[in-house]
Each structure stands twice: as C-alpha cells, then as structure tokens.
Amino acid sequence: MGFITATADRLTIRNFTEMASLIRTLGASGFRRFATYRQATVAATVTNSVFGLLRTYVMLAVSAAATAVGATAAGYTGPQLVLYVWAGQGLIGVVMLWGWTDLADRVRSGDVVIDLLRPVDPVFAFLAADFGRAAYAMLTRFAVPMVTGALIFDMYLPHRPATYPLFLVSVVLATVVCFACRFLANATCYWLLDYRGVGMAWAVFSGLCGGLFFPIRFLPDWAAALLWFGTPGPSLLQAPLDVLTERDGWPVQLGMLGVQAAWAVLLLWLCRVVQRRAERKLVVQGG
Amino acid sequence: MNIIEAYDLRKEFDIRVRAGRFKRERRTVAAVAGVDLVVQRGEMLGYLGPNGAGKSTTLKMLTGVLHPSGGRVSVCGLAPVPQRTTLARRIGVVFGQRSQLWWDLPLRDSFELLRHIYRVPAAEHAARLRRCRDLLDLDAFLDIPVRQLSLGQRMRGELTAALLHGPQILFLDEPTIGLDVVSKQAVRGFLAELGAKGDTTIVLTTHDLADIERLCRRIVVIDHGRVVHDGTIEALHARYGSQRRLVAELDEVPATLPDLPGVRLESAEGGRLTFAVDRTAPIGTLVSQLTATGVLRDLSVTEPEIETVIARLYRHTPAPR
Amino acid sequence: MAERLRIYRELVRAQVRGQASYRLSFTLDLLGNLLFFGSDLLAVLVVFRQVPALGGFTLRETLVVFGLAATGFALSDLFVGNIERMKTYVRTGLLDAVLIRPLGVLGQLLALDVGVRRIGRVVYSVLLLVVALRAADVPLTPVRVLMLVLTPLCGAVFFGAFFIATSTVAFWWVESGELSSSLTYGGRDFTAYPMPVYGTWLRRLFGFTLGFGFVAYYPSLVVLGRADPLGGPAWLSWTGPAVAALAAAAAWLIWRTGVRHYRSTGS
Numbered sequence: 123m124g125f126i127t128a129t130a131d132r133l134t135i136r137n138f139t140e141m142a143s144l145i146r147t148l149g150a151s152g153f154r155r156f157a158t159y160r161q162a163t164v165a166a167t168v169t170n171s172v173f174g175l176l177r178t179y180v181m182l183a184v185s186a187a188a189t190a191v192g193a194t195a196a197g198y199t200g201p202q203l204v205l206y207v208w209a210g211q212g213l214i215g216v217v218m219l220w221g222w223t224d225l226a227d228r229v230r231s232g233d234v235v236i237d238l239l240r241p242v243d244p245v246f247a248f249l250a251a252d253f254g255r256a257a258y259a260m261l262t263r264f265a266v267p268m269v270t271g272a273l274i275f276d277m278y279l280p281h282r283p284a285t286y287p288l289f290l291v292s293v294v295l296a297t298v299v300c301f302a303c304r305f306l307a308n309a310t311c312y313w314l315l316d317y318r319g320v321g322m323a324w325a326v327f328s329g330l331c332g333g334l335f336f337p338i339r340f341l342p343d344w345a346a347a348l349l350w351f352g353t354p355g356p357s358l359l360q361a362p363l364d365v366l367t368e369r370d371g372w373p374v375q376l377g378m379l380g381v382q383a384a385w386a387v388l389l390l391w392l393c394r395v396v397q398r399r400a401e402r403k404l405v406v407q408g409g
Numbered sequence: 410m411n412i413i414e415a416y417d418l419r420k421e422f423d424i425r426v427r428a429g430r431f432k433r434e435r436r437t438v439a440a441v442a443g444v445d446l447v448v449q450r451g452e453m454l455g456y457l458g459p460n461g462a463g464k465s466t467t468l469k470m471l472t473g474v475l476h477p478s479g480g481r482v483s484v485c486g487l488a489p490v491p492q493r494t495t496l497a498r499r500i501g502v503v504f505g506q507r508s509q510l511w512w513d514l515p516l517r518d519s520f521e522l523l524r525h526i527y528r529v530p531a532a533e534h535a536a537r538l539r540r541c542r543d544l545l546d547l548d549a550f551l552d553i554p555v556r557q558l559s560l561g562q563r564m565r566g567e568l569t570a571a572l573l574h575g576p577q578i579l580f581l582d583e584p585t586i587g588l589d590v591v592s593k594q595a596v597r598g599f600l601a602e603l604g605a606k607g608d609t610t611i612v613l614t615t616h617d618l619a620d621i622e623r624l625c626r627r628i629v630v631i632d633h634g635r636v637v638h639d640g641t642i643e644a645l646h647a648r649y650g651s652q653r654r655l656v657a658e659l660d661e662v663p664a665t666l667p668d669l670p671g672v673r674l675e676s677a678e679g680g681r682l683t684f685a686v687d688r689t690a691p692i693g694t695l696v697s698q699l700t701a702t703g704v705l706r707d708l709s710v711t712e713p714e715i716e717t718v719i720a721r722l723y724r725h726t727p728a729p730r
Numbered sequence: 731m732a733e734r735l736r737i738y739r740e741l742v743r744a745q746v747r748g749q750a751s752y753r754l755s756f757t758l759d760l761l762g763n764l765l766f767f768g769s770d771l772l773a774v775l776v777v778f779r780q781v782p783a784l785g786g787f788t789l790r791e792t793l794v795v796f797g798l799a800a801t802g803f804a805l806s807d808l809f810v811g812n813i814e815r816m817k818t819y820v821r822t823g824l825l826d827a828v829l830i831r832p833l834g835v836l837g838q839l840l841a842l843d844v845g846v847r848r849i850g851r852v853v854y855s856v857l858l859l860v861v862a863l864r865a866a867d868v869p870l871t872p873v874r875v876l877m878l879v880l881t882p883l884c885g886a887v888f889f890g891a892f893f894i895a896t897s898t899v900a901f902w903w904v905e906s907g908e909l910s911s912s913l914t915y916g917g918r919d920f921t922a923y924p925m926p927v928y929g930t931w932l933r934r935l936f937g938f939t940l941g942f943g944f945v946a947y948y949p950s951l952v953v954l955g956r957a958d959p960l961g962g963p964a965w966l967s968w969t970g971p972a973v974a975a976l977a978a979a980a981a982w983l984i985w986r987t988g989v990r991h992y993r994s995t996g997s
Binding site for chain 3: 422423469472473474475476478490493494495497498500502504506507508509511512513514518522525526527528554
Binding site: 325 | 754755758759761762765766768769772773776777779780781782783784785903905906907908909911912913916919920923927928929932
C-alpha cells in the first residue's frame, strides 16, 4: 500500500508529465461518461429551469417589496437576483450538489478493493474524472438555464471584464470543494455502511448553507460569517454566484476566492487522510 | 387438451439508434417474430435459445405482462393481457433473476401474504406449503428475512411461492441461474417430481442444458425470434446428425481396422481407438469386429453432448436481415 | 370489495413490519424529515427577514398558506409518494412481478412500498399549521374549521394525482431522472407562497391550468378572512374538492394509458 501512495506522492518532472496525461485521460473519460447520459441531462435541465422560474418570482417579489419601503434585498437589485437564481440552478449540475454516490456504491458492493489495486490515488482519480464531468455540465446544464433565464427575465450581465475569469476560477474551486465534501460524505460508508442518513444531512446542508435556497446575505451578518468561515457551505454556490452578480467590488471577489481556495486545500487534505485510514481498515480487517 | 396455444406470436420493439452525431433513427426490432407454440396439459417443455433470442419476451406475453404485437395467444383458455387477474390465479411464475418475495420479511411471512393475495383457503395453502417444505428443505430458513438467504435458498423460496396457489402452469425463467451444484440438484429433483405427477404443466427457459436433459422430453429452440426446433432431444440429435463416441482399448494395435458405414476412426493411440459413430450405424457389428481383432480390455460409449448440438443449431440459423 | 381491502391492509402491514426491522434507519428518516421540513420553513423565514410582506401577505399569513400546502403534500407523500420510484420498479422488474399477481397494479405498487418513514412530515406540517393559525390570530368559526379539515385532504388527493400521473413518465422514458419532481415538488414549492407572489403567466400555468392555486392559496383566503388581491370571486375558495376530483380522474386515465404503453413496449 505504501508503495502505491508513494509513487503518487513524489513529483518529479517525468512524473509530472505522466500525471498531466493521466489527468487528461481521466477527465476525458468523465466528460464522455456524462455525455452519454444525454436524456438524463435534458431531464435535469428542465427540472432546474422549473425550480428556477419559481425561485425567480419569489426573489423578484422580495426585491419589489424591499424597494417599495426604500431598501434593497440584502444589497442585490432585481436583475442581480434573477442572475443569482438562474446561475445557481445551472451550477447545481456543475458542482454536482446532489446525486453522487459512486464511492458509497463501490464501498458497499466491495468494488472499492479494485480501486486500491490501481496505481493511482483514488481521491486523485475521482477528482480528475469529476473535472471532466463538470466541464460537460458547464456546457449543458449551466448554459441552458442561463439562456432560459435571460430570455424570460430582465437579467443582470456582469459589466467588469475581470469578473468572467474570476467566476471561472471560482467555479473550479467550488467544484473541488463540492467534490471533497461529497467524497467525505461518501467515505463515511467505510464505517457506517448506510449512506442514507449522511446523504440526507448533506442534501439539506448544501442547499441551505450553499446559498441555493436563499442568498446567505439574507441571514444576519454573524450567521453569514459563521457559515463562510466555519463551514464549506458558501464556497459551494454562494461564492461563484456573488462573484458573478458583482454585488461587491473586486477586493471582496478576490477574498471569496481566497476562502474557497483555503477550503479546497483543507478538504482535499482531509480526503487523503480519510482515504488512507479507510485503506488501512480495508487492508487490516479485510473490509 | 391444449393448455397453451400461441399462433404466429409476435413482439416488435421500437428502438432508437444513433445515426451520426446528432441524428437518431427509429428502428423496429422483432424480438419474437412469429412463434407457434402448442403445449398440452401436463407437458414439461424446455424453451431454449441464445441470449436475446426472445425467450423472456415470449414468457412475458404468455403470462400477461406484455401485450403481443401480433398473433393469437391463449393460456388456460384465457387471453393473457385482458384477463390478467383471472389468469394470474392459474399460473405460477418464477423469474430467476428477480424476486417476488418480500425482501425484509421472513420467508414464512411472504408465503402468508401470498395466501391473501391469491385468496387460497387456509387448509389448501397449509397442505401445499407442507409438501414444499418437505421436498425443498425449507424448514431451516423459513424464519430468516429473505435478504439474508443464499441464492439457492431464495430460489427454493421462489419456487414455493409460485406454487402455493396450485397453478395449472408453472413458468420458470432460468430458475437455476447462478446456483451451486447442490442447489441445482435440489431444484431439478423437485421439478422432476412435480412434472411426474402430471397435473402441472411446466415451461422452462434455461441456459443450463443439464436442466433440459434431466427434465424435459420436449424442447423448443428459438433463435432470432423464430422457432428453429420443436421436438424431442432425440429428434434434435437425429436432425443434426450428432454422433456417439466409442472408445475401445485393445491389447495391441490391430492389423486391420473395422470399416463400416457411418463409423469413422477419430484417433488411435497405441491400442486406444476412438470412433465417431452415426446414430444409424450398426454399433453391435463394430463391437464384435473389434473383439475379433484382439483382446478387448475396455469399452465405453458416450452419448453426444447436447451443448455441441445446440451450439451447432445456433450457428445454423442465419440472422434475418 | 371488503375482501380486496383486507388484502391491501395485509400488504401494507407487511410493508410496515419490514421497515420497522430497520430501526436505526427509521429514526434517521424521522430526523431527515425534520431537517428537510425545517430547511423549507427556514427558507420562508429568511426571505421574510428582508421584507415585511410578500405579495401583500405577512409572514404569519404566508405560514398559514405554507402549512395548508405542506400538510396536504405530506399526506399524499405518505400514501403515494413512493410511486416516484417508478423508474426503479421498471428497472428492477418489480413491475413485472406485480403484473403476474391477481390484483390491480397501482394498488399493489402503492401498498408494497408505503412510506411510513415519511410520517414525520405529516406531524411537523400539522404542528406548523396549528402554530401559524395561533400566530395569525384567526378566530375559528365552523366554516373555517370545515375549510381547515377539507383543504389538506383535497390537497393530498391533488398532489397524489400528480405523483401518479408524473410517475407514468417512466413507462415512456426510464432515464427521465428528476423530471417528474419538477411538477410534484415544483408544485409544492409553488403552493408554499401566496399566488400574488408569482407573475401572471406562471399563475395561469401553475395556479389555474395545472390547478395548484386551489390547493392552499384560495382555501387560505377563507381561513384568513381576506379577499383575493388578484380579484378572483369568493367561490373559488370552495373549488378544492372539485379540482382534486378532476385531477384524480385525469391521473387515473394517464396511469391506465401508461400501463397499456408499458405492456406494448416492455422495459
């Protein structure tokens, strides 16, 4: 076991080029795998759009009611909230908030042992494939709701050119954070065997603290700060959405990226630790 | 009396195939393409065919799960789909890879529920269950939840479940798939006994030809949705000219070898001679000629393996275009 | 008929017994229900932190609408919600197993997997409704009590009809993913807020054409003693039972068509 992780750890130049090509291959496989689920993609996009419609009206009503009393809805204008809702619906599929049970399934079926026989770190392999999947989702599940929302409603479009690359970086970081959370939630299966409880808790946490059900800014400041720094929640959706809607200036945008990056590093490290523990458990106890 | 009658039975499916990058074409595929099947009460019928030949589809049409695209079908004198619930009481079905038992409940509870569902009088139910318990050794695991049973135990439970309402026909779709040798023996023995009593008609699909050899006098082979053979196993051998094999061990290599019509020497290693013998060839003459040439130390005749016959049969039928 | 009811009762009892054998899992489900319900409720509360009223309805009034809708939905989820797993039933062959038994297909599917584990939602919804009524300071008259009893029942039938009708998508399209839930859960989300919140065409589509407006919003006007800000006539509040019956009839037709289609195409 030590031998396998050791090869994945050491970074030499030759190793690096090999790794890069491995990432490409794994990523491409993730892309292709999801490209074959074309019907499922269509179904999911339609579903996201229906919920987008409903949430938009609620948010617009909030904005209108706030404007009527001479305030704003937590600093967002109506068109910004429209963008917030539709981009949020699109990002559900990109970061893949729900429905990833690959690892849990493999643990339960025992197939996970096969992964250990491969000379690639499982965290790394799953993450590379996840990037491919996210790239495909960006072209389909993100693009379609965005266009739909823009056609139906008066949607805010970011003015500052720098916002676009910042948004992309933020989406990549959000995907890593979300992947790590999913991986950790799934990994509880090594010890608990039943994923349902953890899965439900994750679904509620991610929707509520991620900023999907309502912008985190709607909460009192102390609660928002607690979520931002105490949990990875806002790094999942809130960060890319706030970057995109340009609610704040670029220093705040960069700050949010920083928080995301910190969570990404911390959580990936945790994934490695947990995975190593789990491997030791598998090797010692034989599953 | 014919308990199953199907004439020109057809089932077509529409599938979409990718034609180019974005285009998709609709194509009609015939899973069952005009099957005639007449089964008499009390028969034990083996229904064979390679994967995707249309076996399960036929069974689903006979049991009322699927609506035929064409043809006439009557089972127990009923039309399967329109008279589904009436028919359901007269047939028992076991899908080898699917369960009709309650996963989380002990086997005993599943049986009790089925008694309610099929509205079987308690005494009848108890009598049938007692028989199955004896023949299939259910007692050891009757109180264990189904999810904890081994495949062999579960299959014995499935068989019992399909029989508790005293069906006239028992449909079995690959009942021995994945079972170990002992469980296979148990299932086969049970079915043989059930068939021998003569009041239950059994229709069996399988890939395990040992099931067929042990259980069925009549076999129907389908391929590409069509019947390619309907008759006894002997008739199948005769039709495809399958040969027996005779191995004789003599003291020394004989000077002259027997030369008879339908007999061919396959190999000779020292005194050990192997002949391929046609079914019509005079095997007695061959043996007496061999004894005449020297001291016969050992002699064995092996029947042709049905596997090879069936494999040859599948290769013979061309795919319709 | 009585005989048949007895059979179904046996089936449901067996199902309950089976689920009870996973005690930890059942407790987890009750907790999970609470989490999901709590998060739905929290979303409404947080939104009202920003504004005093939404579409002319205060938080307390909105919670009455929310409670009525949630109770109806939770009831239908309890009895027929499992039908949303239709895709699984088709894929695993449970549908075939059900088709070879001498009972109706829909009844068996519902009885085979009744969602006892979702009972928590019913309890939480009713509790919320009671609290909301107290908070909104609604004096209880016989008419209001009648409405309060009638509305969740009609809502349950109505949502149940949508569960059944949308589940039939699986007969045509096994890979339909969460598509069905965009109507069932989307409808629930729609009913959670008073109708004036939504734009005209969404009101027409979801509220009137699909009928979700009659599940909670119109009945709640009687309970709250308000006129419709949208200018609808008062009798609209009493159309719930008729709309539910209509939806149930439509769902039955769609279901029958779906089963017929399955039989002619298979899985």
